[in-house]
Amino acid sequence: xxxxxxxxxxxxxxxxxxxxxxxxxxxxxxxxxxxxxxxxxxxxxxxxxxxxxxxxxxxxxxxxxxxxxxxxxxxxxxxxxxxxxxxxxxxxxxxxxxxxxxxxxxxxxxxxxxxxxxxxxxxxxxxxxxxxxxxxxxxxxxxxxxxxxxxxxxxxxxxxxxxxxxxxxxxxxxxxxxxxxxxxxxxxxxxxxxxxxxxxxxxxxxxxxxxxxxxxxxxxxxxxxxxxxxxxxxxxxxxxxxxxxxxxxxxxxxxxxxxxxxxxxxxxxxxxxxxxxxxxxxxxxxxxxxxxxxxxxxxxxxxxxxxxxxxxxxxxxxxxxxxxxxxxxxxxxxxxxxxxxxxxxxxxxxxxxxxxxxxxxxxxxxxxxxxxxxxxxxxxxxxxxxxxxxx
Amino acid sequence: xxxxxxxxxxxxxxxxxxxxxxxxxxxxxxxxxxxxxxxxxxxxxxxxxxxxxxxxxxxxxxxxxxxxxxxxxxxxxxxxxxxxxxxxxxxxxxxxxxxxxxxxxxxxxxxxxxxxxxxxxxxxxxxxxxxxxxxxxxxxxxxxxxxxxxxxxxxxxxxxxxxxxxxxxxxxxxxxxxxxxxxxxxxx
Numbered sequence: 001x002x003x004x005x006x007x008x009x010x011x012x013x014x015x016x017x018x019x020x021x022x023x024x025x026x027x028x029x030x031x032x033x034x035x036x037x038x039x040x041x042x043x044x045x046x047x048x049x050x051x052x053x054x055x056x057x058x059x060x061x062x063x064x065x066x067x068x069x070x071x072x073x074x075x076x077x078x079x080x081x082x083x084x085x086x087x088x089x090x091x092x093x094x095x096x097x098x099x100x101x102x103x104x105x106x107x108x109x110x111x112x113x114x115x116x117x118x119x120x121x122x123x124x125x126x127x128x129x130x131x132x133x134x135x136x137x138x139x140x141x142x143x144x145x146x147x148x149x150x151x152x153x154x155x156x157x158x159x160x161x162x163x164x165x166x167x168x169x170x171x172x173x174x175x176x177x178x179x180x181x182x183x184x185x186x187x188x189x190x191x192x193x194x195x196x197x198x199x200x201x202x203x204x205x206x207x208x209x210x211x212x213x214x215x216x217x218x219x220x221x222x223x224x225x226x227x228x229x230x231x232x233x234x235x236x237x238x239x240x241x242x243x244x245x246x247x248x249x250x251x252x253x254x255x256x257x258x259x260x261x262x263x264x265x266x267x268x269x270x271x272x273x274x275x276x277x278x279x280x281x282x283x284x285x286x287x288x289x290x291x292x293x294x295x296x297x298x299x300x301x302x303x304x305x306x307x308x309x310x311x312x313x314x315x316x317x318x319x320x321x322x323x324x325x326x327x328x329x330x331x332x333x334x335x336x337x338x339x340x341x342x343x344x345x346x347x348x349x350x351x352x353x354x355x356x357x358x359x360x361x362x363x364x365x366x367x368x369x370x371x372x373x374x375x376x377x378x379x380x381x382x383x384x385x386x387x388x389x390x391x
Numbered sequence: 392x393x394x395x396x397x398x399x400x401x402x403x404x405x406x407x408x409x410x411x412x413x414x415x416x417x418x419x420x421x422x423x424x425x426x427x428x429x430x431x432x433x434x435x436x437x438x439x440x441x442x443x444x445x446x447x448x449x450x451x452x453x454x455x456x457x458x459x460x461x462x463x464x465x466x467x468x469x470x471x472x473x474x475x476x477x478x479x480x481x482x483x484x485x486x487x488x489x490x491x492x493x494x495x496x497x498x499x500x501x502x503x504x505x506x507x508x509x510x511x512x513x514x515x516x517x518x519x520x521x522x523x524x525x526x527x528x529x530x531x532x533x534x535x536x537x538x539x540x541x542x543x544x545x546x547x548x549x550x551x552x553x554x555x556x557x558x559x560x561x562x563x564x565x566x567x568x569x570x571x572x573x574x575x576x577x578x579x
Contacts, residue, residue, distance in 0.1 A: 006417030006546075032429075118429060170429035171452050176410050177424050178417045273450035357429060361453045 004178035009140035010035035012179045013105060013167065016147035018049045019187045023074035023194075026054040026065035030084040031117045032169035033107035037079055059084040063091040063102070070100035070162075071208055073196040075151060078102065081169055082109035082123045089127060095162045096131030097224055098209050101154030101194070102162040104132075105143070108269070108320075109169040110356040118357025119169040121269065121320035124297075125330045131224055133163040133231055134298040136269045140179045143167045145248060148182070148191050152238045155194045159231040166297075168270040170357065182246060190245045228299045235296060252301035253308045254293045257283055261290025263314040263369065266335060268294045271318055271354060278365035289369060294331070302338055309339075312346045316372050318365075319352040319384070328352075328384035350384035358388060392445040393537055394455045397527075398474050399464035402434045404524030407550065408462065409440035411528060414546040415538040416444040424449050437468060444537050462531050463487060464510070464523045475501045483534045483571075487511060487523050492572035504573040506534035508565050517561035518554070525551075525558040529565030540566055 005012070014036045017025070025044070027037045043049040052069075056062045062078050069076040080088060085106060095102055106124055110116045124134065133153060137143045143165060150163040167173060182190075198206055212220050232252070239250040257279050258264065265275045272293045282289040292308050292315070294301070309315060319329020327333055332350035339345040349372040354360045368387060395412065399405030406427045413425035421444055428439040441455045457477045463486040468474060475484050482503050487510035488495055495505055508530040510523040517526075525547060532540050543562060548555040 004417060004420075006414040006423065117431070170426075174429060175424055175426040175452075176413045177449070178422060270452050274452050276450055359453050361456070362451070 002180050002183060004180050006176055006178055007140075008035060008174065008176050009143060009167070009179070010107075010173045011039050012140055012144050012181075013147060014039035014043065015181070016144045017077050018043050019182065019184060020077075020147055020151050020191060021075065022049070022051050022077045022151075024052045024054065024066070024069040025077045026056050026062045026069070027078045027080065028056055028059050028062050028084060030059070030081045032109060032119070032173045033079050033081040033084070033105070035173065036105060036107070040077075059087040060091060063088045063095060066102045067091065067095055067098065067100055067209075070095075070102050070196075071098070071200045073194065073199040075155070075194045076100075076102045077104075079105045079107070081107040082111055082117075085123045085127065086111060092127050092130045092132065094209065097220070099160045099197075099224075099227065100162060101151075101160055101196075103147070103150040103154055104162065104164045105147070106164050106166050107169040107173045108166055116356040117169075119171050120355045120357070121166070122322075122355075124164065124166050125321040125323075128298070128330060131161070131228055132298065133159070133161050133228070133235065134166065135163070135296055136166045136294065137172070138270050138272045138293070140172060140175065140177050141248070142250075143172065144179050144181070145242060145246065145250070148187055149238055149242060149250075151194075152191050153231065153235050155196075156234050156238070157195070157197050159227070159234050160197055161227060161231055166269060171270045180246075186245050190242060232296075232299050232301065235299075250295060251304070252294075252296035253304040254295055255290060255308055256293070257290040258292070258308065259290070260288055261312060262288040263316060263372065264290045264292045264309060264312050265365065265369075266292050266294065266315050266317045266331065268297065268318075268331065269320070271320070271360065274360065274362060275318065275365050278362040278369070281362060282366060282369060287369070300334065300338070305335075305338055306342060309346055314372060315346050315348050316368055317348055317350045318354075319350060320354050322352055322355070322386065332384060351387040352384055353387040355386075360388070364388065392443055392447075392449065392451075393460065393535070394458045395442040395444075395460040395462065395531070395537070396455050396458040397440040397442070397462045397464065398468050398472060399438050399440070399524070400434075400468070401432055401436045401438050403438070403464050404522055405438045405464055406440040408464070408524040408528055409442040411525070411543060411546045411550060412442050412531070412537065413444070415542040418545055419538055419542050421446060421538070422449050428454065437472060458482060460485060460531065460535055460537075462527050464527050466511070469495075469499060475499065475503065478503050485527065485530050485534050485569075487527060487530075492570055496572060504534075504571060506530055506569050506571045508569045510565060513561050513564050513568070517564065518557040526561040526565045529562040529567075530569040533566050533569040534571060
């Protein structure tokens with residue numbers, strides 16, 4: 001297909017937003033998302049991208065602008081990280097309940113404090129239950145592809161929900177690597193024009209974001225839950241059709257070396273690539289190890305996940321955030337819950353690692369594997385272990 | 392896979408070195424990664440940047456702990472940091488210095504092969520600035536042909552525009568003038 005371009009992942013992500021022919025961008029710069037927003041601002045300023053760029057004074061305003069924009073039927077993009085997402089929090093829940101197809105790239109970063117600018121998944125886990133479609137990518141190519149995917153899914157009239165693409169801060173955003181650009185024709189073919197279900201229009205007035213009395217709130221929430229659950233077939237269709245256009249195949253749950261695997265690592269995001277090296281090395285030593293990757297986090301792909309781990313004895317869940325006082329990291333808690341009703345459920349060992357940019361190497365993952373096999377090891381007795389703590 | 396670690400000071404262009412090398416490799420159809428040691432950027436403070444080059448897609452997303460090549464842009468770092476930390480036995484330490492490779496070997500006690508170049512002098516003569524990132528790339532390619540030297544020209548022209556010629560001259564001079572001291576050869 002097209003030649004690979006050497007480029008910083010953030011710049012490629014911004015170029016993809018441009019190629020998606022976005023109408024409005026409202027964002028506030030925050031590390032490590034900055035290069036994405038700066039590049040978009042340049043593209044608008046130099047006339048390469050015919051869009052409104054609204055440089056707001058805060059992330060709360062950024063997403064508020066996006067709500068207005070999506071409500072009048074404009075293709076809408078924003079981008080943030082960490083504290084920025086925290087400041088958006090109030091509006092995040094409103095965007096999804098209003099079923100507005102906004103696309104947000106979240107350059108994942110820890111939440112303060114202590115103040116940290118480095119990568120983990122604390123930020124996205126704080127809005128896990130917000131009703132947005134949430135996907136994770138492992139590398140620069142995947143974020144480029146998923147910009148088009150995100151608009152396509154969000155704006156699909158059967159979905160009509162906001163979408164977050166989770167992109168690991170620094171580990172991906174600040175890396176130069178080869179990325180295969182789509183040609184514009186393929187983008188146009190894959191991503192049709194946005195035809196909103198309903199718009200704010202003075203000539204045909206509608207109410208959006210109305211008051212929800214106790215008599216209707218429960219029904220509204222039930223409808224919202226169904227909307228998110230029912231988005232899954234459309235999400236799968238969007239990935240399938242992307243495969244037909246560009247040849248790369250994505251699915252809600254992806255596996256690596258699953259054949260004959262007794263133990264699998266469960267990963268989300270860029271650690272999946274590093275873990276795949278540990279898996280290869282363990283396989284070379286004859287260890288029956290594989291890997292399951294969650295690409296789709298919301299709606300949670302229950303059936304696909306259960307199917308992927310059907311013949312597995314042990315799951316090592318890699319969490320990138322702490323659920324303080326809970327029974328493991330947010331991913332492990334979810335995995336345990338999904339497996340509870342299964343007759344032959346695998347055991348779950350949970351390592352929380354890579355917090356705020358702490359480097360985790362293939363050797364570390366091999367060490368986790370060995371610990372998970374050992375009887376009497378802390379990681380087997382306890383609900384979770386925060387890995388690599390210096391004592 | 393070849394793994395390269397660059398040591399410099401904020402403002403000297405260590406990150407740019409890693410980026411230019413990755414861009415050159417990608418232009419040859421190879422796979423490459425370039426990234427800084429992530430964090431706040433401060434002018435003058437020691438900076439590390441990383442580059443990986445391979446014929447296959449690169450999935451390793453950690454810092455580089457056992458580099459094949461280490462490039463030191465600023466000679467003052469040799470006293471401050473163990474720049475050879477983790478350097479593979481058959482690796483090469485490539486450093487900007489006014490001393491000979493024999494003298495550097497004695498000072499640092501490094502057992503691996505050494506490549507030395509007075510990059511500050513070349514940069515001053517060719518560009519009028521003591522910024523050694525593009526000069527050290529010439530030295531690096533002399534020590535190990537990670538990419539063809541001509542592959543760097545495109546990325547250098549794109550990055551430096553009007554001042555590209557000066558950078559290319561400094562790069563080519565360093566490529567010619569670097570001295571290599573190999574311990575195994577010494578023993579023979």
